[in-house]
Amino acid sequence: MTDSDTVLVPGGRDVRASLDRADGDATACVVACPPHPRHRGHRGDERLRAVADDLTARGVDCLRFDYGDWDEGYGERADVRAAVDWARERSDRVGLFGFSFGATLSLVVAGEATETGRRVDAVAALAPTARIADDLDAVAAVPEVDAPTLVVSGTRDDVADWEPVVEAAETAGAETVSLPADHFFVGQAGTVADHVAGWLPDALAENFQNGQ
Secondary structure (H helix, E strand, O other): OOOOEEEEEOOOEEEEEEEEEEEOOEEEEEEEEEOOOOOOOOOHHHHHHHHHHHHHHHOOOEEOOOOOOOOOHHHHHHHHHHHHHHHHHHHOOOEEEEEEEEHHHHHHHHHHHHHHHHHHHHEEEEEOOEEOOOOOHHHHHHHHOOEEEEEEEEOOOOOOHHHHHHHHHHHOOOOOEEEEOOOOOOOOOOHHHHHHHHHHHHHHHHHHHOOO
C-alpha cells in the first residue's frame, strides 16, 4: 500500500485530500479528481486508487481529494483549482486526472490555464461527460488545453455523453484510447491504471523539458 498523508487543501471550502507519496523525492504530482459527489464519488474511488498506486510506483506523487459541499459544479471547479495550486507550490510538474464528472472538470480547468495562469503540464480524462453546465464544457475546453492530453473512454459507456469529447480530442491532436468497457470500467481498474499512469509520467516530463 502506498504511503499517504492527509491534507487540508486551502481555498475557502472544506477540501480534504490524501497525498500518495512515491519513494524518494518526487518532482511531479498528479491531482486526481473523483466522480460525481452526489453519486458517491470520493477520493477512495477504485479507479483513482489504482492510478495513484501505479503513479507512485513510477515515482510520481498523487493528490486524491474530496470536493467540498455540492455547488452545481462551480464550487467543485474551485476545488480542482485549489488542489492544482497546492500541488504547484510543492512540485515542479503538475498533472490532472479525473474520472467521469472529475474528468470533465479536469479538462475545464486545464483548458482555462492560459486565462487563469494556473499551468497544468498534462491532463488525462477517463470517461468524461461533454458538459456539466453551459460554461463547464469539456468539448469547448479541449482545444484550449495547452498541454499533452489523453482521453480514455469505454465503448459500452451508456452513462456519460463521451463521444463529443473524444471527437474534440481527436480533432485537437490529443491522444485517445478506447476500451471494451462500460462507464465504470468494472473489473478493469488495472487496465485503466496501465493506460493513464503509463502515459502521465512521460507526458509530464516531456512537457516540462520543452519549457511549456
